[in-house]
Amino acid sequence: MVAKEFAFEMAASSIRFGAGSTRECGADLAEMGVKRVVVFTDPGLVRLPPVVNALESLEQNGVAFRLFDRVRVEPSSDSVQQAIEFAGAEPFDAVVAVGGGSTIDTAKIANLYNCWPADFLDYVNQPVGKGKPVPGPVKPLIAIPTTAGTGSETTGVAIFDYKPLKAKTGIAHRRLKPMLGIVDPENTRTLPPAVAASSGLDVLCHAVESYTAIPYTERPRPERPVLRPAYQGSNPISDLWSLEALRLCAAFIRRAVADPSDDEARRSMLLASSYAGIGFGNAGVHLPHGMSYPVSGLVREWRAAGYHSDHALVPHGISVILNAPAVFRFTASADPARHLEAARVLGANVDRASAEDAGRILADQLIRIMRDLSMPNGLGALGYTSSDIPALVEGTLPQHRVTKLAPRAAGPEELARLFEDSLKIW
Ligand SMILES: NC(=O)c1ccc[n+]([C@@H]2O[C@H](COP(=O)([O-])OP(=O)(O)OC[C@H]3O[C@@H](n4cnc5c(N)ncnc54)[C@H](O)[C@@H]3O)[C@@H](O)[C@H]2O)c1
The missing domain is CATH 3.40.50.1970 (Rossmann fold)
Structure with missing residues (x-):
């Protein structure tokens, strides 16, 4: 063993x-x-x-x-x-x-x-x-x-x-x-709202994924300390940073996108970004990020407003958030309490929530924020169809560094279903 x-x-x-x-x-x-x-x-x-x-x-x-x-x-x-x-x-x-x-x-x-x-x-x-x-x-x-x-x-x-x-x-x-x-919060003053939205949702996903990643005690023990990976699974110190990042996102992401001259919101989102970095930089992220990598890599024609580029691209934060509702509905059964806590910090009322509802409640709260920030309604809105799913699955399977931290294992069939559920979100 x-x-x-x-x-x-x-x-x-x-x-x-x-x-x-x-x-x-x-x-x-x-x-x-x-x-x-x-x-x-x-x-x-x-x-x-x-x-x-x-x-x-x-x-x-x-x-x-x-x-x-x-x-x-x-x-x-x-x-x-x-x-x-x-x-x-x-x-x-x-x-x-x-x-x-x-x-x-x-x-x-x-x-x-x-x-x-x-x-x-x-x-x-x-x-x-x-x-x-x-x-x-x-x-x-x-x-x-x-x-x-x-x-x-x-x-x-x-x-x-x-x-x-x-x-x-x-x-x-x-x-x-x-x-x-x-x-330096002065440095985000010129951020186009579309970039503020996408990169802010990346912060939010870093926080939720690191908080819901498998506990570090579930990973195999490394042979030597130098072989311990940077992404270790959720742990009590990362939890502090991730939850505080989530609280700041809940309070300020909408304001930071709506008004670049809102200094408090911009400053708070920049802090949230570094907080989440400290959290996920040690705990890791999981399926929404792992699934985002082929979504970015397989882009055909989609171009994002606010991005200076001569090539088609799906902004990183968008490629991550579009998979997130389906993923959290899937992973919640592994640790309903953590999924409910993330939903609560993001503003959902979880007073009477049962463990079976944890995934839906977190997903619904994320969808509310996505709609407020005018996110595309699923991978379908970026031009992906069911026929792309085998390639999307194939591009996710090698992402062990992150997918192995998912609280619930997802093989090819589960990933295909998660991508299918992410084609149209609401
Ligand atoms: N290293 C990590 O830990 C880590 C974590 C998450 C994502 N990433 C990677 O980071 C990349 C995404 O980075 P990002 O979301 O920060 O965006 P970005 O660096 O790709 O920049 C996005 C766009 O915003 C513009 N922009 C940036 N700051 C601006 C400002 N202050 N004013 C005006 N325009 C500005 C840029 O010119 C560009 O057009 C992806 O490749 C993603 O995979 C890395």
Whole structure:
């Protein structure tokens, strides 16, 4: 019999939170003796205040920089290769990422392969890649998020679309964690409402999935502590961060989307994003994220409002939330109390709820929020039909890193049913 896990470990980046703190990044680097950095951002952000302020701060502190402003929104295996090559063209001492998850993840990958060159698949999650641990420290990365958001500033995770698989996968290792996340609420002021909605729903799903993931004690015990994965299952410390993130989402997601000048709502959603990052960065996510990876990878023509891109894309948060109601109806029987607690924190009345109703109540509460935020009504609204389900299932099955954390196991038949239920949601 396989021995069960007995310990969990919390790891997160240092976080500095404050309006205007972006302007401190140059002084941070200068004090570390850093002379040359590579700055990453995407084409839609390059002329906006978050990037302008970060670059000014570097100049004022005598830190030389090279700017890569071609990050692909929703990065792919090809686009991250370009970033790796750009960074490696000249020596650098540190990396700065100013942008959403696409930018921060691209910067993590470019830093990794320049510090520890390897075949591309060596560090990529198993079973797609070899899942080799990062052999040693990477160069310092300062991550300055401009979405609220992925929480990537707190985690050792980087996600990209792996073309041969037609689904996303990633690299996950604690050594990829940024040295510092500068979390500056001024940086989300220009966020288009559609991006605020999608990235905010990503925060919400990080929180619910990490809170409902299998308990860490249900995973097999690793042979050596270094083999303990970053995503360990729900645990008492992640729970605190995830539930508080959920409370903030319930109170502020609608306001943050409706009015970008609502400072309290923007600030609270950015905090929620980092809180959820600390929670899920150690507990993990499960089926809504695992199922989202082929939804993104198989996109045909759908284009999202508010996204600067020359290619069809399903924004990450949308690809996740559309699967969430069906998933939670399915997983609730494994732990009704946790599903009801998530629903309660999100605003549902659970006073008289029975355990059998837990999944429906949580799903209905999510649907209310999705409708308030004008989400598409299911995968069908993005152009998927029943004939796509075999490919969607095939793209989900290799996502072990997350699917194994689901509180209820889902094989090919269950996944097919979950996708079917997600084609039209209301
Ligand atoms: N590393 C992790 O732990 C993790 C977690 C969740 C998601 N992800 C990944 O992150 C990516 C999604 O990142 P995201 O949701 O943060 O969005 P994003 O980085 O893809 O950006 C989305 C769009 O918003 C624009 N934008 C961003 N900030 C802006 C601002 N302040 N003002 C104006 N426009 C702005 C960008 O130019 C882009 O067009 C996906 O690839 C997803 O898989 C990573």
